[in-house]
Each structure stands twice: as C-alpha cells, then as structure tokens.
Amino acid sequence: MxxxxxxxxxxxxxxxxxxxxxxxxxxxxxxxxxxxxxAELANNADLRELEYRLTIRMGAMFITNIVVLSALYKLVIIGNPAG
Structure with a gap:
C-alpha cells in the first residue's frame, strides 16, 4: 500500500x-x-492484484460446482435407470 x-x-x-x-x-x-x-491506501496495482485473486477464486468455485453437479447427476440419473 x-x-x-x-x-x-x-x-x-x-x-x-x-x-x-x-x-x-x-x-x-x-x-x-x-x-x-x-493510512494504508489501495493503489491501482493493489486493485489489479485483488481482481486477479478474486478471478482465480471465482474460477475455482465455478469448476468445483461443475464437478459436484456432474457427480450428483451421475449418482442420481445414471445410478438410477428407472428414475
């Protein structure tokens, strides 16, 4: 800062x-x-670093959601052919 x-x-x-x-x-x-x-003030470099970290975190959450939903889909739909 x-x-x-x-x-x-x-x-x-x-x-x-x-x-x-x-x-x-x-x-x-x-x-x-x-x-x-x-006083600690944020400059442009600090904001860019924060944006980068948030982008990485959001991407990881998005991928995690896809993996979890895929596993649930396989478990519920494919695991139960009658359903």
Missing part, C-alpha cells in the same frame, strides 16, 4: 490565513501528516 503526499507548508499557510497561530498551524499540519502517513 502507498501513502499519500501531503504539503504541510500549504496546509499551515491555509490555517494561518483562517486565523490559527503559526505554532498551532505547524503542529496541526505535522500531526495530520503523521496520521495520513499511517
């Missing part, structure tokens, strides 16, 4: 423009940067 980029200077300047003290603006920007750095 990748972290987002964060411009602390721009964030601090915006807080100062809104009336926050420079110390508060800098501390808030630093805290936000640290918190956002810990």
């Amino acid at each position: 990748s972290a987002i980029t964060f411009d602390t200077l721009k964030f601090s300047k915006r807080l100062i423009q809104a009336g926050a003290s420079p110390e508060l603006a800098e501390a808030t920007a630093q805290a936000f940067r640290e918190a956002s750095g810990e």
